[in-house]
Structure formats: structure tokens, C-alpha cells
Amino acid sequence: MLTVNGLNQRYGESQTLWDLSIEAPKGQCTVVMGRNGVGKTTLLQSIMGLLKVDTGQILMEGSDLAPRRAEDRPRAGVGYVPQGRQVFPRLTVEENLEIGLPIRPKNDRKIPDYIYELFPVLAEMKRRFGGDLSGGQQQQLAIARALVIDPKLLLLDEPTEGIQPNIVQEIGDIICKLNQEMGLTVILVEQKLPFARKVGDRFCLLDRGRSVASGEMDELSDDLIRQYLTV
Numbered sequence: 116m117l118t119v120n121g122l123n124q125r126y127g128e129s130q131t132l133w134d135l136s137i138e139a140p141k142g143q144c145t146v147v148m149g150r151n152g153v154g155k156t157t158l159l160q161s162i163m164g165l166l167k168v169d170t171g172q173i174l175m176e177g178s179d180l181a182p183r184r185a186e187d188r189p190r191a192g193v194g195y196v197p198q199g200r201q202v203f204p205r206l207t208v209e210e211n212l213e214i215g216l217p218i219r220p221k222n223d224r225k226i227p228d229y230i231y232e233l234f235p236v237l238a239e240m241k242r243r244f245g246g247d248l249s250g251g252q253q254q255q256l257a258i259a260r261a262l263v264i265d266p267k268l269l270l271l272d273e274p275t276e277g278i279q280p281n282i283v284q285e286i287g288d289i290i291c292k293l294n295q296e297m298g299l300t301v302i303l304v305e306q307k308l309p310f311a312r313k314v315g316d317r318f319c320l321l322d323r324g325r326s327v328a329s330g331e332m333d334e335l336s337d338d339l340i341r342q343y344l345t346v
């Protein structure tokens with residue numbers, strides 16, 4: 116579904132991604148892992164066109180997104196749940212969800228029913244301001260908002276960060292459902308190993324802006340964990 120080839124990115128003089136390649140096979144959940152500051156968020160923002168890349172390809176079903184504008188990503192079927200959620204605090208839950216409607220076909224510009232079925236709490240809180248929701252509810256809203264465009268590929272940046280354990284479990288179940296039952300391809304940035312193991316089919320480990328190991332989740336060995344994840 117998505118193949119990133121030889122990506123190089125820098126902030127001014129400081130190079131962050133080095134010849135980085137990753138593969139997200141269709142219908143699978145690929146978990147991007149690595150210690151703080153290795154470039155996970157930079158990678159997702161580069162895929163989304165929010166950061167300029169120097170060289171490299173971002174192939175979505177064979178078509179290169181790298182030279183295209185950020186606005187083209189949703190139309191290409193890429194949904195994004197940014198780190199820190201970025202819910203609009205002074206818009207209601209419903210208004211937050213409506214932001215994606217212009218991407219939907221002209222004759223179907225409504226929030227799909229299944230979204231409120233997946234997140235019943237958002238149906239209950241439709242008219243509340245985004246800023247009044249708890250962290251876990253805001254995270255659910257951020258995921259729901261990304262789903263409004265009917266993405267083929269969903270990128271999630273640390274959706275469990277700062278969220279209480281029962282909601283973490285709920286979010287894990289929803290990601291599994293979207294991926295395994297509904298066939299959505301997922302790229303998940305995640306630091307929590309048990310969560311990564313629960314939802315992921317594959318892993319990709321980053322270290323100082325480079326991809327250092329990847330494979331099936333059950334190939335993520337204790338050695339790799341010690342070398343690239345344990346702090």
C-alpha cells in the first residue's frame with residue numbers, strides 16, 4: 116500500500132532522516148518504534164507532506180506523493196492522527212468531525228454512521244466543545260475525524276500517550292477492528308511494547324533517523340528491544 120524509499124529530511128543544517136525506507140503492506144498494521152527523538156514523528160509528517168523532504172519517494176499504491184502538496188494526501192486516501200491529537204478546542208465534536216466532509220463524494224457529505232457506532236461517546240457528546248473532552252475522548256475524536264475521509268491508509272502518532280489504561284485498551288480494540296475486520300492499512304507510531312505487540316502485524320525500528328530492523332512482530336527479539344528500545 117505505502118512504500119517509502121530512500122527518504123532524506125533535515126531541519127536546516129541538521130539531518131533527521133537518513134536514506135529511510137519502510138514498507139506498509141496492504142491490510143496490515145505496521146508499528147514504527149524507536150527511542151525518543153529518533154525521527155518517528157518526522158517520518159509521519161514527511162509522509163503527510165507537512166515537512167519538506169530532500170530526496171526520496173513516498174509511493175502510495177505506486178504513485179509518488181513526495182512531490183505533491185500536503186492537501187493531496189487526504190484525496191489520495193491517507194488519514195492522519197497527529198501526536199497530541201490537535202482537536203479544535205472551540206469547535207464542537209460534530210464540527211471537528213465535519214472538517215473532513217469536503218473530501219467525501221459530493222452526494223455523500225455526511226459523517227458515516229459507523230463512526231458514531233465505533234465511538235458511542237462521541238455521539239453522546241456531539242454538541243460539546245472539543246476542549247471540554249477528556250484526553251482519551253479527544254484521542255477518540257482525533258481518530259474519528261481522520262476516518263471521516265474514508266481513508267485507505269491511517270497514520271497514528273502515539274495515540275496512547277498520556278491516556279488512562281482503560282481507554283488505551285479501548286483504542287487498541289478499535290485499531291484492531293479497523294485493521295483486521297475493516298481492512299484498513301495502518302501505520303502506528305508507538306513506544307509501549309505490549310500495545311505494539313497487541314495491535315501490530317509488523318514492526319520497523321528506527322535509530323537516529325535510520326531504519327535499523329523490520330519484520331513480522333513475532334521477530335522482534337529481546338536483543339533488538341535491548342539495543343533500540345530500552346532506555
Ligand SMILES: Nc1ncnc2c1ncn2[C@@H]1O[C@H](COP(=O)(O)OP(=O)(O)OP(=O)(O)O)[C@@H](O)[C@H]1O
Pocket residue numbers: 126129131149150151152153154155156157158
Ligand atoms: N521543528 C524542528 N526543528 C528542528 N529540529 C527538530 C524539529 N522537530 C524535531 N526536531 C529534531 O528531530 C529529531 C527527531 O524528532 P522527532 O520528533 O521526529 O522524533 P520522535 O522519534 O518522534 O520522538 P518522540 O518519541 O519524542 O516523539 C530530534 O532530534 C528533534 O530534536
